[in-house]
Structures are given as structure tokens and as C-alpha cells.
Amino acid sequence: MRIVIVDDDVLVASALKTILEAEGDVKVAASGTDGKEAVRLYREHRPDVLLMDIRMREVSGLAAAEEILKEDPEARILFLTTFSDDEYIVKALKYGVKGYLLKQDYKSILPAVRAVCTGQTVFGTEITSKLPELLKEKQSFDYRAHGLSEKEYQVVSLVAEGLSNKEIAGELFLSEGTVRNYISDILDKLRLRDRTQLAVYYLTHTQNI
Amino acid sequence: MRIVIVDDDVLVASALKTILEAEGDVKVAASGTDGKEAVRLYREHRPDVLLMDIRMREVSGLAAAEEILKEDPEARILFLTTFSDDEYIVKALKYGVKGYLLKQDYKSILPAVRAVCTGQTVFGTEITSKLPELLKEKQSFDYRAHGLSEKEYQVVSLVAEGLSNKEIAGELFLSEGTVRNYISDILDKLRLRDRTQLAVYYLTHTQNI
DNA sequence: AGGTCAGGGTGATAAATGTCATATTTTTCA
DNA sequence: TGAAAAATATGACATTTATCACCCTGACCT
Numbered sequence: 001m002r003i004v005i006v007d008d009d010v011l012v013a014s015a016l017k018t019i020l021e022a023e024g025d026v027k028v029a030a031s032g033t034d035g036k037e038a039v040r041l042y043r044e045h046r047p048d049v050l051l052m053d054i055r056m057r058e059v060s061g062l063a064a065a066e067e068i069l070k071e072d073p074e075a076r077i078l079f080l081t082t083f084s085d086d087e088y089i090v091k092a093l094k095y096g097v098k099g100y101l102l103k104q105d106y107k108s109i110l111p112a113v114r115a116v117c118t119g120q121t122v123f124g125t126e127i128t129s130k131l132p133e134l135l136k137e138k139q140s141f142d143y144r145a146h147g148l149s150e151k152e153y154q155v156v157s158l159v160a161e162g163l164s165n166k167e168i169a170g171e172l173f174l175s176e177g178t179v180r181n182y183i184s185d186i187l188d189k190l191r192l193r194d195r196t197q198l199a200v201y202y203l204t205h206t207q208n209i
Numbered sequence: 210m211r212i213v214i215v216d217d218d219v220l221v222a223s224a225l226k227t228i229l230e231a232e233g234d235v236k237v238a239a240s241g242t243d244g245k246e247a248v249r250l251y252r253e254h255r256p257d258v259l260l261m262d263i264r265m266r267e268v269s270g271l272a273a274a275e276e277i278l279k280e281d282p283e284a285r286i287l288f289l290t291t292f293s294d295d296e297y298i299v300k301a302l303k304y305g306v307k308g309y310l311l312k313q314d315y316k317s318i319l320p321a322v323r324a325v326c327t328g329q330t331v332f333g334t335e336i337t338s339k340l341p342e343l344l345k346e347k348q349s350f351d352y353r354a355h356g357l358s359e360k361e362y363q364v365v366s367l368v369a370e371g372l373s374n375k376e377i378a379g380e381l382f383l384s385e386g387t388v389r390n391y392i393s394d395i396l397d398k399l400r401l402r403d404r405t406q407l408a409v410y411y412l413t414h415t416q417n418i
Numbered sequence: 419a420g421g422t423c424a425g426g427g428t429g430a431t432a433a434a435t436g437t438c439a440t441a442t443t444t445t446t447c448a
Numbered sequence: 449t450g451a452a453a454a455a456t457a458t459g460a461c462a463t464t465t466a467t468c469a470c471c472c473t474g475a476c477c478t
Contacts, residue, residue: 101329108327115324118317119334120310122324151425162406164464178426184466194434194465196405197371203412360455374435387456393436403464404435 001117004045005031006038006061007053007080012103016051016080019106020113035059035067042068042075048117049098054081054088062091069096078116080109089123100124141205147189155182159195160202210326213254214240215247215270216262216289221312225260225289228315229322244268244276251277251284257326263290263297263309271300278305287325289318298332309333350414356398364391368404369411 003020005028007013013031020026029045032038036059038052050068054061061079068075078099079092089100098116101108101124112122143153151172158168165183169176183195192198212229214237216222222240229235238254241247245268247261259277263270270288277284287308288301301309307325310317310333321331352362360381367377374392378385392404401407 105327108324108329111320111323111327112329114320115317115329115331118314118320120317120321120324121330121332123330125328149424159405160409162402162409164403166464175427177428180466181427181468184468187466193371194373196368196408199405199408200369200371200412203409358454383455384457386458389434389436390438390457393438396436402436 001026001049001113002029002045002047003027003049003051003113004029004038004041004047005051006033006035006041006056006064007031007051008033008056009053012053012080015106016109019109023110026110026113033057035061035064038064039067043071046072048076049113050075050077051113052077052079054079054092054100062088062095065092065097066095076116076119078112078122098122102126141202148186152182152186155179156186156198156202159183160199160206162199210235210258210322211238211254211256212236212258212260212322213238213247213250213256214260215242215244215250215265215273216240216260217242217265218262221262221289224315225318228318232319235319235322242266244270244273247273248276252280255281257285258307258322259284259286260322261286261288263288263301271297271304274301274306275304285325285328287321287331307331311335350411357395361391361395364388365395365407365411368392369408369415371408 003026005013005016007016010033013033017028017031021028029047030041032041034056038050038059038061041047042050052061052064065077065079068077073096076098078101079088079097080101080103081088082103092100098120099112099122101112101122105124108124112124115122141156143150143156148156154172155168158171163171165176165179168174169179172179174182183198187193187195187198190198190201192201212235214222214225216225219242222242226237226240230237238256239250241250243265247259247268247270250256251259261270261273274286274288277286282305285307287310288297288306289310289312290297291312298309307329308321308331310321310331314333317333321333324331350365352359352365357365363381364377367380372380374385374388377383378388381388383391392407396402396404396407399407399410401410
């Protein structure tokens with residue numbers, strides 16, 4: 001396994017090198033201290049895994065990752081950081097970075113590197129526990145809480161699909177006038193003015209967008 | 210490392226056992242063939258990692274995972290599956306499952322188990338490549354792509370806040386009639402029928418909900 | 419039998435919306 | 449500079465919406 005390490009803290013870089021090369025099958029091919037170097041070293045060595053700090057002086061690890069992944073979407077990049085940050089995680093994942101873990105957690109670095117090497121994605125503990133949070137759906141529209149009946153709720157959801165009263169009537173087998181009355185009631189209960197506000201309200205209180 | 214394996218395919222279970230126990234430090238504490246058993250075996254053995262098939266006859270792995278994680282949020286569960294499925298991934302991650310990978314990919318099973326054991330989260334290759342997709346923000350509403358002018362776009366966004374023509378006119382220092390004309394044009398360009406559909410369209414094509 | 423309440427309906431009416439044809443004024447630019 | 453292309457505006461009109469007052473039916477209660 002050939003690794004490239006990029007970290008602007010030289011101590012960290014050498015510590016990592018020591019930890020990794022303790023294993024017989026791991027070889028640190030090169031190391032650098034800045035995002036720009038990361039790009040250069042990646043091009044030059046095409047390592048199995050690029051271990052990179054996310055915050056660095058000139059060019060950040062994130063920018064470097066973007067650059068590298070644009071050139072080689074198969075690149076296996078593993079971020080190292082001293083703190084976890086939602087924004088970074090999401091951004092990094094969007095780029096296609098293969099992992100993200102904490103420096104402190106030195107015992108987990110080697111398994112993580114191995115896993116990434118087989119093409120998998122790895123997250124550190126702190127980040128993992130936040131994932132469900134990050135992925136959680138928005139609270140869904142609770143019609144009972146607003147005093148809406150089942151039928152009224154159906155009307156609301158159809159309004160939020162852009163249907164006219166006539167269409168809603170057809171859909172629910174009601175007369176157009178009844179639908180009008182329903183909507184009038186609903187607007188009253190929800191303290192809204194017209195169907196457009198109703199659609200907006202529903203859409204912004206529902207996850208399925 | 211103590212592992213519990215649950216898979217309704219006995220062949221797979223024993224193959225996994227063989228692969229894992231080839232390593233000196235791994236011990237398969239027990240194995241089962243159904244979600245119900247998974248829950249029981251987890252309670253009984255509290256393994257370092259629970260390796261579980263996601264699709265099983267009676268109680269699915271997903272249901273079992275939910276149950277187990279409710280009792281022990283720290284449980285390290287690693288799903289195994291023969292096919293990848295977006296729905297499952299997202300659901301599993303929401304529950305707090307620690308990983309998800311393909312059975313075929315037997316070389317990556319051991320590193321994955323080790324990584325999960327140190328508390329990390331691991332995804333198989335196929336899933337990883339989908340992650341950016343899953344997390345990608347909704348494509349933002351590109352008004353130029355629809356031939357809308359800057360001003361028309363402003364009108365659209367106000368419609369999508371539920372403002373009336375008069376209010377929009379006031380907001381943009383236009384006459385009400387002009388706003389009406391704008392909206393008429395916009396609806397034409399976007400092939401929509403009324404302002405409610407416009408609001409829905411805008412909201413569903415914008416990420417900031 | 420009478421009361422009442424929810425679900426569904428009608429019709430009248432006023433306001434808001436959408437369409438169109440037709441100006442007027444600015445901008446832009448060959 | 450002069451003409452085309454925008455941005456803005458008006459008025460007339462048809463449609464759709466929203467509100468309201470009232471009606472009918474059937475279930476349920478007592």
C-alpha cells in the first residue's frame with residue numbers, strides 16, 4: 001500500500017508515517033505540507049490512499065481534494081482533522097472524498113486506511129454519530145396538530161401539487177363547491193390568505209420535496 | 210474481536226465465519242438466520258460487531274437493527290447485502306447503523322469489520338459512489354435556463370413566498386397590471402397554469418426549503 | 419320523536435387572477 | 449442617429465378563487 005501524507009504540521013506527518021510504516025505492507029511514498037503540494041504529489045505518485053489534513057495554510061485540503069477528484073474521480077482521499085465540522089463533511093462527501101476521521105484517534109487510522117484502500121468510505125466516530133442528524137428528514141406536516149381532518153389534509157396536499165378546485169373535486173369525488181368550502185375553512189384554520197400561501201406552507205413543512 | 214453473524218443463507222454465514230476466523234484475533238461468537246434471532250443474539254453476546262444480512266425471511270435486518278439500536282445506540286452493526294438500494298442506505302444511516310457493504314466484495318469485509326470495531330462507519334464501493342448523489346443539494350432554480358429575466362425571477366420568488374400581485378407590485382415598485390403581465394409571461398414560458406403551480410415549481414426546484 | 423352534529427352540497431357575490439391587444443418610455447447598439 | 453428590443457403600463461375581459469348564508473342527509477344520542 002502506497003500512501004501520500006499531506007499535513008502542514010510536520011510532527012503529525014511524521015507521527016503518521018511512523019504509525020503506518022510499522023506495518024510491513026505500508027509504504028509512505030511522499031509527504032507534503034500544503035494543498036498545492038497535495039495535488040502535485042498525487043499526480044506524481046498516484047498513491048493508493050492520500051491522507052490529508054483538511055485545514056492548511058495556503059490551499060486547503062478541501063480545495064485540493066476538489067482539484068484531484070476532478071482529474072481522477074477514483075482517487076481515494078482520506079481527510080484528517082482535529083475537529084469535526086458539519087459543513088466540511090457534507091462538502092467533502094459531495095466531492096467524493098472517501099473518508100474523514102480524527103487525528104487523535106490514532107488506533108483507528110490504520111484500519112481506516114486499509115478500508116479506504118479497498119475502495120470503501122470511512123467516517124470517524126464523531127462524524128458518524130452526526131450522520132443520522134444530517135440526514136434526518138424535516139418534520140412532516142402534522143395535520144392533526146392544526147385541527148385539520150383527514151379529508152382537509154388530502155385537499156391541502158392536492159393544492160400543494162398545483163391542482164385547481166375542479167381537479168381536486170374530480171380527484172376526491174366531491175363537488176367543486178365543496179372543495180371551495182374546504183379550502184376556505186382550511187385557510188381560516190391555518191390563518192392563510194390564499195391557496196398559494198397554503199401550497200407554500202405545506203411544502204415548507206414537509207420533507208418530500 | 211467478537212462477532213455475531215446473521216444471514217438466512219447458511220452458506221454465506223459459514224463462509225464469513227471462515228474468512229473472519231482466519232485472523233487470529235477474530236472470534237465468531239454466534240450466528241443466526243433471522244432478524245428476531247439477531248436481536249436475541251445481540252442481547253446475549255453483546256458482540257463488538259454484528260454482521261447482518263439486510264433481507265431476511267421473517268424479520269428483516271433493518272427492523273432488527275432498529276430494535277437493537279433503540280436498546281443500545283452504541284451497537285456496531287454492519288449490513289451485508291447482495292445489492293445496493295438507496296432507500297435502505299438512507300434508512301439504515303438514519304437508524305445509526307455503522308456500515309453497509311456488499312457480500313461479493315469479500316476482501317473488503319475484514320478491513321471493514323476492523324474499522325467498524327474502532328467505532329467508524331464504513332460503506333461499500335457501490336454505495337460510496339452514490340453518496341454524493343444522495344447528499345447533493347437539489348438543483349437550484351436556474352432562471353436563465355428557463356429564459357427568465359432577472360426581474361421575472363424576482364417576481365417568481367415573491368410568488369413563492371405567497372405574495373399577491375398587489376404586494377409584489379409594491380415590493381418591486383411596479384404597477385399591479387405589470388406584475389400580472391409578468392406572471393402571465395412566466396407561466397407561459399414555464400408551461401404552468403397558475404401562480405400556485407408556479408410556487409410549487411419554484412419551491413421544488415430550490416434547495417432552501 | 420326530537421336535537422344536534424359532521425359531511426357534503428348550492429348559489430350569489432366580490433375579489434383576485436390570468437390573457438391579450440395595445441400603448442409609452444428607455445435601453446441598446448449597428 | 450435611428451431603429452429594434454426591452455421594460456413598463458393600461459383597459460377590457462374571462463376565469464378562478466374565496467367567502468358566506470343556507471340546505472340536505474344520515475349517524476348518533478337520549
